[in-house]
Amino acid sequence: MFIGRFVILLRRRIQRSLVLQIALVGAFWLAGEGIVRAVGLPLPGAIIGMALTLAALCWGGLDIGTVKRGADWFMAEMLLFFIPAVLAVLDHHEFLGPLGVKLFAVIFVSTAAVMYVTALTVDLCLRWRERHELASLVE
Amino acid sequence: MSSQAWLNEPVARAAAWSLATILFYLLAKRIYRFHPRWWLMPLAVAPALLGTLAFVLHEPYRDYIRGTGWLVAMLGPATVAFAVPIYEQRVLIRRYWAFLLAGMVMGSLTAMASSWALASVLGIDGELRLSLLPRSISTPFAMEVSGEIGGVPELTAVFVVLTGIIGAALGDILLARLPLRSKMARGALFGVGAHGAGTARANQIGREEGAIAGLVMVLVGLMNVAIAPLFMYLMNW
Known part of the structure; x- marks a missing residue:
């Protein structure tokens, strides 16, 4: 009885606070990192944290309203977290010059090809399904 | 010389580079909001500005990332x-x-x-x-x-x-x-x-x-x- 009321109050408190929601997302991340370290899984801790969050949302009774704003904040500012990593390029002087141009060409053309093939595959599958469903409706 | 002494403190240095990274990110985001061209995207503009600053101050990447690595770690909760x-x-x-x-x-x-x-x-x-x-x-x-x-x-x-x-x-x-x-x-x-x-x-x-x-x-x-x-x-x- 007491615990039930405490959970309801806590949930309401977290639903109102962006900072607490950010902390909750962070707690799931740390839990994921902890599990990976304890069990010695060959996976990034963040992936386990994501699986834990998803499991808690689906089956653990975690209310979406207690993580949604925190999660939205992390996703909206995600580019910031990439910026220090981008500067690693400065450390590789060997990539300035002809080799750099070649590497850029490989990455540019290959990435375009990957995006093109992926999107077209998914889109063609969907169109095929649409046509299939339409045909079965006509019959 | 004395005016730069505080920069030799590891904590102050980390804080300064973290702050610079966040400020340049916000600036780049603002630029992109008013001029949404693909070559002005924040992921290109902010590192270019920071890279220039690091070059001018002779800051090696090793020292820069030591102070800002925690920002990269935030990719974890973002995932x-x-x-x-x-x-x-x-x-x-x-x-x-x-x-x-x-x-x-x-x-x-x-x-x-x-x-x-x-x-x-x-x-x-x-x-x-x-x-x-x-x-x-x-x-x-x-x-x-x-x-x-x-x-x-x-x-x-x-x-x-x-x-x-x-x-x-x-x-x-x-x-x-x-x-x-x-x-x-x-x-x-x-x-x-x-x-x-x-x-x-x-x-x-x-x-x-x-x-x-x-x-x-x-x-x-x-x-x-x-x-x-x-x-x-x-x-x-």
């Missing part, structure tokens, strides 16, 4: 955050998972094959060519695969970052030209092609696109780690 849009789109994902899987398989094969072929044509071989193969997936996965197949994980990490920048810009250009009907195809394009940086971009385009990109980014990473030994087996055969 966890994608559980929310995936949960919200679960009905759509459950219905079309086979199509997304087809896109991921085709995309991964294209990534490996085209990197290998293009590198060979341009005379890049050995470790460098192998390091280019797993560049479309997010860094922790990519470094794992790179080590597995005989590449240099540190080089792969740099290629992953470059793929992210190039992919985020390329994605916009491709979206404007390809006759894609579904938000699912658009999300998959970013998630398979440009990992986290692409996912961040997809999330700005739409919630559904972001959810698909986030899901696909994680799954394609797992898939590549799983098939890397198989790839090695085929290579040696």
Whole structure:
């Protein structure tokens, strides 16, 4: 009885606070990192944290309203977290010059090809399904 | 000399570089809001400004990342955050998972094959060519695969970052030209092609696109780690 009321109050408190929601997302991340370290899984801790969050949302009774704003904040500012990593390029002087141009060409053309093939595959599958469903409706 | 003495304190230095990174990020975001051109995207402008500053102050990358590594670590909770849009789109994902899987398989094969072929044509071989193969997936996965197949994980990490920048810009250009009907195809394009940086971009385009990109980014990473030994087996055969 007491615990039930405490959970309801806590949930309401977290639903109102962006900072607490950010902390909750962070707690799931740390839990994921902890599990990976304890069990010695060959996976990034963040992936386990994501699986834990998803499991808690689906089956653990975690209310979406207690993580949604925190999660939205992390996703909206995600580019910031990439910026220090981008500067690693400065450390590789060997990539300035002809080799750099070649590497850029490989990455540019290959990435375009990957995006093109992926999107077209998914889109063609969907169109095929649409046509299939339409045909079965006509019959 | 004394005016610069505080910069030698590791904590003050870390705080200063972290603050500079955040300020340049906010500035770059502002510039992009008023001038949304692909070559003005924050992921290119902010590092360019920071790189110039680091160059002028003679700050080596080693020292810069020591102070700002915690920002990169925040990619961890940012990845966890994608559980929310995936949960919200679960009905759509459950219905079309086979199509997304087809896109991921085709995309991964294209990534490996085209990197290998293009590198060979341009005379890049050995470790460098192998390091280019797993560049479309997010860094922790990519470094794992790179080590597995005989590449240099540190080089792969740099290629992953470059793929992210190039992919985020390329994605916009491709979206404007390809006759894609579904938000699912658009999300998959970013998630398979440009990992986290692409996912961040997809999330700005739409919630559904972001959810698909986030899901696909994680799954394609797992898939590549799983098939890397198989790839090695085929290579040696």
